[in-house]
Amino acid sequence: xxxxxxxxxxxxxxxxxxxxxxxxxxxxxxxxxxxxxxxxxxxxxxxxxxxxxxxxxxxxxxxxxxxxxxxxxxxxxxxxxxxxxxxxxxxxxxxxxxxxxxxxxxxxxxxxxxxxxxxxxxxxxxxxxxxxxxxxxxxxxxxxxxxxxxxxxxxxxxxxxxxxxxxxxxxxxxxxxxxxxxxxxxxxxxxxxxxxxxxxxxxxxxxxxxxxxxxxxxxxxxxxxxxxxxxxxxxxxxxxxxxxxxxxxxxxxxxxxxxxxxxxxxxxxxxxxxxxxxxxxxxxxxxxxxxxxx
Amino acid sequence: xxxxxxxxxxxxxxxxxxxxxxxxxxxxxxxxxxxxxxxxxxxxxxxxxxxxxxxxxxxxxxxxxxxxxxxxxxxxxxxxxxxxxxxxxxxxxxxxxxxxxxxxxxxxxxxxxxxxxxxxxxxxxxxxxxxxxxxxxxxxxxxxxxxxxxxxxxxxxxxxxxxxxxxxxxxxxxxxxxxxxxxxxxxxxxxxxxxxxxxxxxxxxxxxxxxxxxxxxxxxxxxxxxxxxxxxxxxxxxxxxxxxxxxxxxxxxxxxxxxxxxxxxxxxxxxxxxxxxxxxxxxxxxxxxxxxxxxxxxxxxxxxxxxxxxxxxxxxxxxxxxxxxxxxxxxxxxxxxxx
Ligand SMILES: Cc1cc2nc3c(=O)[nH]c(=O)nc-3n(C[C@H](O)[C@H](O)[C@H](O)COP(=O)(O)OP(=O)(O)OC[C@H]3O[C@@H](n4cnc5c(N)ncnc54)[C@H](O)[C@@H]3O)c2cc1C
Ligand code: FES
Numbered sequence: 001x002x003x004x005x006x007x008x009x010x011x012x013x014x015x016x017x018x019x020x021x022x023x024x025x026x027x028x029x030x031x032x033x034x035x036x037x038x039x040x041x042x043x044x045x046x047x048x049x050x051x052x053x054x055x056x057x058x059x060x061x062x063x064x065x066x067x068x069x070x071x072x073x074x075x076x077x078x079x080x081x082x083x084x085x086x087x088x089x090x091x092x093x094x095x096x097x098x099x100x101x102x103x104x105x106x107x108x109x110x111x112x113x114x115x116x117x118x119x120x121x122x123x124x125x126x127x128x129x130x131x132x133x134x135x136x137x138x139x140x141x142x143x144x145x146x147x148x149x150x151x152x153x154x155x156x157x158x159x160x161x162x163x164x165x166x167x168x169x170x171x172x173x174x175x176x177x178x179x180x181x182x183x184x185x186x187x188x189x190x191x192x193x194x195x196x197x198x199x200x201x202x203x204x205x206x207x208x209x210x211x212x213x214x215x216x217x218x219x220x221x222x223x224x225x226x227x228x229x230x231x232x233x234x235x236x237x238x239x240x241x242x243x244x245x246x247x248x249x250x251x252x253x254x255x256x257x258x259x260x261x262x263x264x265x266x267x268x269x270x271x272x273x274x275x276x277x278x279x280x281x282x283x284x285x286x287x288x289x290x291x292x293x294x
Numbered sequence: 295x296x297x298x299x300x301x302x303x304x305x306x307x308x309x310x311x312x313x314x315x316x317x318x319x320x321x322x323x324x325x326x327x328x329x330x331x332x333x334x335x336x337x338x339x340x341x342x343x344x345x346x347x348x349x350x351x352x353x354x355x356x357x358x359x360x361x362x363x364x365x366x367x368x369x370x371x372x373x374x375x376x377x378x379x380x381x382x383x384x385x386x387x388x389x390x391x392x393x394x395x396x397x398x399x400x401x402x403x404x405x406x407x408x409x410x411x412x413x414x415x416x417x418x419x420x421x422x423x424x425x426x427x428x429x430x431x432x433x434x435x436x437x438x439x440x441x442x443x444x445x446x447x448x449x450x451x452x453x454x455x456x457x458x459x460x461x462x463x464x465x466x467x468x469x470x471x472x473x474x475x476x477x478x479x480x481x482x483x484x485x486x487x488x489x490x491x492x493x494x495x496x497x498x499x500x501x502x503x504x505x506x507x508x509x510x511x512x513x514x515x516x517x518x519x520x521x522x523x524x525x526x527x528x529x530x531x532x533x534x535x536x537x538x539x540x541x542x543x544x545x546x547x548x549x550x551x552x553x554x555x556x557x558x559x560x561x562x563x564x565x566x567x568x569x570x571x572x573x574x575x576x577x578x579x580x581x582x583x584x585x586x587x588x589x590x591x592x593x594x595x596x597x598x599x600x601x602x603x604x605x606x607x608x609x610x611x612x613x614x615x616x617x618x619x620x621x622x623x624x625x626x627x628x629x630x631x632x633x
Contacts, residue, residue, distance in 0.1 A: 024413050025368040025554070026378050068371050069552040071545050073570075094570035111376070230573045257569045259543045262410040265559070266540030267567060269589070270575075272596035277409050292575045 024262060027066040027111030030087075034106050038090060038172050042137070043102055044078065045089045047110060054085050055112075058119030059144035060253060060281040064261040065089065066111030070100045074258040074276070077115065078140040080147035087112075090140035090172060116261040118281040120145050120251060122152075125223045129158040131215070133236055135208055135228030139163055139172045141253055141280075142227050146180065153185050160215065161188040164208030164228070168192055168201045208232065212239040219244030227253040233294045237284065247285035254280050254293065301480050303469045305458045312449065312456055313346045315472060316389065323387035323423065326360060328353055338390060348390070348449060348456070349431035351438055352606055356536040357395045358402055360388050361419045364533075364558050368414055368543065371552040379414060385421035389449070393441035394604040396426050398536035400444060401602055405539055414556075423464055425449060429457075429486055440490040452482050459483075497605050497620060501591065504623035505601055507631045508592035515580065517629065521622055522583035524615045529560035531586060531618060534608035540566075561585050587622055 030047040038044050049055065057063075057077050066072045079088035093099045104110065122145075130149065134142035142163075149156055161180055165171045171190065180188040181203075189211050191204035204211065208228075224240050226233060233252060240250055256268035256275040268275035271290040273282075287293040307315065316325050320341070329344035330336050336347050337355060369376040391399065403419065406412040426441035429451035441448055446465035449456040460469030507513050532538045542559040545552055559566060562582050568574040576582050594602040603619050610618030 023378060024410055026376050029375055068376065068554070069545050069547065072543060072554075098570070229571065255569060255571075255573075256575070257567050259541070259559075262412075264406070264410070264412055264539065264541070265543065265556070266561065267542075267559070269593070272593040292581070 025113070025260075027064070027072075027113045029109045030112050032104055032106055032108045032110055033086065035104065038174075039170055042090060042092045042172060044173075045091060045101065045104075045110075046079075047087045047089070047112070048085060050109075052085060054081060055087050055115060057081055057087065057115035059122065059148045060119035060141055061115040061117050062141075062261070062280065063087065063089070063112045063114035064116065064258075065091075065097070065101065066113065067097060067100045067104075068111060071097045072111075072113075072259075073097045074116075074261055076141035076144070076253075076280075078143045080144050080151060082148055082151040090137070090143070092137055113261060117276055118279055120225060120253075120281055121223075121283075122148060126155045128156065129160075129218060129222040130156055131160045131162070131217065131222055131224040131240075133162045133208065133212075133224060133226045133228070135164045135232045136166070136170070137172070138227035138229070138232075138253070142225070143173055143176065145225065146186075150185065157221070159186050161186050162191075162208055162211045163189075164191045164193070164211075164232075166193050168195060168199050207235070209235045209239050212236070212243065215243070217243045217245070219246070219249070223249050223251060225251045225253075230255070237294065247288050248283060250284040252282055252284055252287070252294070254282060254287070256280075300459050300461060300466070301483065303460050303466050304480070304483065305469060305472045306452075306455050306479075306482075307458055307472065308455050309346060309348055312348070312458070313341070316346075316387075317341060318471075319387055319468065322384070324382065324384045326386060326388045326390075328390040328427070338388070348427050349451065351432045351436065352392045352395065352608065353390055354534070354608065354611065356398075356534055356538075356606075356608065357388065357391050358399055358536040360386060361399075361415055361422070362402065362406075362539065366414060366556050368554045368556055370554075376554075379417055381417040381420060385423065386418060387423040387425065389425040389427065391424055391426045391441070391445060392606065393426060393428060393439040393444065394606040395536060396424065396441045396444035397604040398606060399424065401537055401598070401600065401604075402539055404598070405537075423447065423468070425465075427451070427456075428490070429453075430489075437489055437493060439493055440487060450483070450486055452486060457483055457486070500620070500623050500627055501601060501603060501605060503627045503631055504587075505591040505595060507626060508588055509595070512630050513626055517626065518580040518584040521617055521625070522580040524617050525562065525579060525583055526615060527562050527564075527579070527582075528614060529562050530612040530614070531609040532560040532562060533558060534612045536606060536608070537590065537602045537604070561589070583617075587619060590619065591623075 029050055033046040033048050036044045062074045062076045064072050065075045075089045077087055078090045091098050091101050093102045177190055180186045195201045226236050254275055258268045258276050259265040261276045263274045263277040270293045319325055326338050328347045329339040330347040331344045336350050338353050367379055369378050406415040424445040425447045426445040427449045428438040428440045430453040431451035432438040443461045446462040448459045458469055460466035540559045541556040543556050545554050567576040590603040610620045
């Protein structure tokens with residue numbers, strides 16, 4: 001795939017200062033190309049700019065998604081820029097705005113601001129083993145990274161994907177996970193906390209943390225990336241430390257309540273950091289000692 | 295500021311003469327001044343809203359609200375997409391900042407400019423003229439610290455009249471318009487400056503000591519629990535604080551058009567950080583009480599290299615249970631450290 005995408009993203013970021021000087025809170029309109037059910041409560045939306053062209057995002061960044069009259073919410077980009085001039089968002093119906101999004105149909109228009117926030121350090125990850133661990137909705141941003149790695153497979157060494165969900169019904173991106181599990185270029189394992197009676201399930205059962213001890217990890221040559229519900233971080237980090245990884249080689253993406261996405265509203269602070277502009281992607285050693293971060 | 299230049303343009307005016315000057319400035323500026331309303335309230339308003347009341351010290355409401363009002367429109371849905379507010383047509387000229395208020399404004403200017411420039415804030419702030427009032431006109435005869443170059447212009451009270459000083463180019467130009475008035479003597483300014491320099495700095499030392507304790511993590515959770523037991527979550531501290539910039543965003547329909555607004559928010563409220571999943575990193579009251587103080591005295595110094603409480607005193611005045619910043623710092627330092 002084309003390295004010019006990274007350069008396009010850089011150019012876009014450089015321009016942001018100029019664009020945003022006049023339009024910090026004004027969304028631009030996009031067309032909803034398609035909507036797909038992922039689970040009973042999650043849908044995937046594919047969006048394109050009205051005038052076409054790339055969104056200039058990097059895996060790990062998020063958009064402020066707007067339905068005028070309802071509000072705005074931060075949603076991670078779930079697709080890699082290497083896939084084309086569109087964005088995919090995997091959205092759980094959690095409340096007012098996300099439910100309004102779920103009611104939209106292909107052809108409708110949606111307002112977006114962004115891309116915002118830090119991205120996964122794909123440049124620093126080059127030439128290293130990757131351990132990509134996600135739980136629940138965390139697969140949404142992780143999928144963008146997995147697609148990116150898939151498209152630039154030669155840049156990375158061994159790539160292991162671990163994913164955990166509550167039950168088989170809650171598993172996101174089922175088809176793609178099947179593909180990654182069958183793929184020769186990844187080692188991929190999926191687990192669920194429980195399997196209700198009468199449900200077919202051909203993968204692991206138990207907490208995601210159980211998948212870590214048996215792995216063969218070269219701690220100094222591995223970058224681990226974790227995205228998941230708050231409770232997951234502490235336990236996964238403990239397992240990774242037991243494997244010899246240090247905080248400098250662990251990357252986390254943290255979720256906080258966000259209202260503006262641009263470091264002004266104050267809702268997303270973690271000590272002196274703003275999750276929306278200094279994060280959501282952090283190296284663990286940036287946040288490990290901050291009260292309430294993990 | 296070039297001191298010589300400032301002294302050359304300096305003038306001495308009575309409050310009545312200043313009022314005439316401010317009225318003449320209304321042709322070019324949207325002038326806001328401290329006024330006494332009929333019921334005695336001293337607030338920031340237009341010259342016709344009440345009697346000009348320069349003396350009296352800090353206005354109880356935060357002065358920064360002229361640029362960051364309690365509710366502000368971010369956009370309106372229009373036929374060609376969302377429409378954003380335009381810069382104000384007549385720039386503001388705001389009189390009545392104290393030296394501390396000017397420091398607060400300096401900080402929030404920085405806050406709104408860095409990373410992403412907040413155009414909605416700068417729509418009002420760009421081109422605005424900031425006028426501080428200081429000298430022998432504080433509450434109960436107290437001397438108000440001289441702001442110096444932290445503003446465009448300053449009115450320094452000598453007990454009867456006001457020395458008018460212009461600092462920035464626009465401040466100097468406005469002061470020079472007063473050329474016909476009686477020039478002021480520099481002797482008085484030197485005298486007043488001495489008086490300002492000799493003001494007690496205990497509160498500032500107290501704040502520094504509290505900040506050190508927080509940065510060194512010497513303040514245990516139990517302290518915050520004991521303070522939060524006294525908090526009634528009325529949010530007054532945030533509402534009056536000139537360096538509090540947090541806001542919520544909401545949509546509303548006005549005359550059939552969708553508008554998006556921001557409104558001041560408070561980190562003292564349980565829902566402030568609660569995520570849609572229910573996870574709340576500040577779900578306990580003592581965590582929120584800690585944040586209010588820690589943010590200004592420890593988090594902001596780490597991020598911005600400065601304390602962001604300028605000791606304006608508003609939260610201590612407003613808090614119904616006596617746990618404003620100064621009061622909490624006093625308690626903290628007496629328990630865990632020394633000034
Ligand atoms: C960086 C980032 C990336 C994200 N990425 C994704 C993603 O890829 N996919 C995704 O699905 N989500 C993602 N989220 C989460 C998403 O932003 C939230 O689910 C969304 O903001 C919810 O908005 P809403 O308007 O739908 O919910 P809200 O209406 O705000 O409600 C959420 C919940 O809070 C409750 N609630 C609302 N108001 C109150 C109140 N006053 N008192 C008590 N309870 C109340 C509601 O009942 C509901 O359960 C991300 C968040 C961040 C910060
Ligand atoms: S979301 Fe507003 S400051 Fe981060």
